[in-house]
Amino acid sequence: MDDLHRHRSLYKGTTPPWKETYRKRCVDRLKNSRSRLLERYRQNAESQQGCGSGASIIVQEVMEEEWTALQSEDRRLPSLWGPEGMAEMFGVMKEYDELAVLEEIQQELMSQEMSIIEEYERNLQFEQQYITSVVEGMEEMQEMHIICPICHMNNLTVNSHFISCRCGMYINTKNQNITPDILRHLLESRVSEHMEDCLHNPVFSVAPNTDSSSNLMISCKVCDYLSIVL
Ligand SMILES: [Zn+2]
Numbered sequence: 001m002d003d004l005h006r007h008r009s010l011y012k013g014t015t016p017p018w019k020e021t022y023r024k025r026c027v028d029r030l031k032n033s034r035s036r037l038l039e040r041y042r043q044n045a046e047s048q049q050g051c052g053s054g055a056s057i058i059v060q061e062v063m064e065e066e067w068t069a070l071q072s073e074d075r076r077l078p079s080l081w082g083p084e085g086m087a088e089m090f091g092v093m094k095e096y097d098e099l100a101v102l103e104e105i106q107q108e109l110m111s112q113e114m115s116i117i118e119e120y121e122r123n124l125q126f127e128q129q130y131i132t133s134v135v136e137g138m139e140e141m142q143e144m145h146i147i148c149p150i151c152h153m154n155n156l157t158v159n160s161h162f163i164s165c166r167c168g169m170y171i172n173t174k175n176q177n178i179t180p181d182i183l184r185h186l187l188e189s190r191v192s193e194h195m196e197d198c199l200h201n202p203v204f205s206v207a208p209n210t211d212s213s214s215n216l217m218i219s220c221k222v223c224d225y226l227s228i229v230l
């Protein structure tokens with residue numbers, strides 16, 4: 001057994017006393033660096049289009065910062081980070097099991113970093129879906145499709161003179177200023193009025209009125225509800 005191996009086996013299995021403190025503080029610092037991490041992540045995504053997956057974004061910084069902080073409290077700890085950063089530190093420590101400890105902590109931090117990013121991506125997706133659905137909803141509102149209450153098949157044609165449907169439903173609305181918005185409101189308020197007292201589906205019908213035009217009626221056989229929609 002050469003010197004290096006003897007040296008290694010001497011340290012094998014020993015956990016450095018700073019491990020748990022250092023690990024815990026790195027984890028906390030990473031959690032508190034969430035906004036810095038995500039800012040960096042967004043910048044990376046913009047500059048290299050989803051490249052760089054797998055590489056840590058701020059884990060090394062977190063480990064360096066926390067080691068420096070820990071070291072300033074305990075002068076006995078070795079100065080690990082030189083100008084070469086992590087690589088140099090691993091070089092210094094390669095004879096000890098401390099290397100394995102640091103790698104273990106690094107792995108843990110990297111998987112936490114990953115889960116912060118994944119959570120961010122999920123929220124982003126959810127947000128985009130929500131925005132899309134709102135925009136689609138607004139577009140629908142603008143077009144104001146109102147399904148014919150008689151045939152439940154076609155969209156109503158609503159203009160300043162009449163409401164009509166391809167199924168034959170026709171109501172003269174001259175002088176009533178009926179817009180799609182008003183019509184929808186009338187339909188909804190009658191339906192909810194009936195629903196206050198009865199859970200059955202009401203039916204709509206067109207009934208002739210006295211001025212030789214027609215009314216749109218809503219009625220329910222179960223509760224004897226009857227009302228003019230317009
Ligand atoms: Zn119809």
Ligand SMILES: [Zn+2]
Pocket residue numbers: 194198199200202220221222223224225
């Ligand atoms: Zn009813």
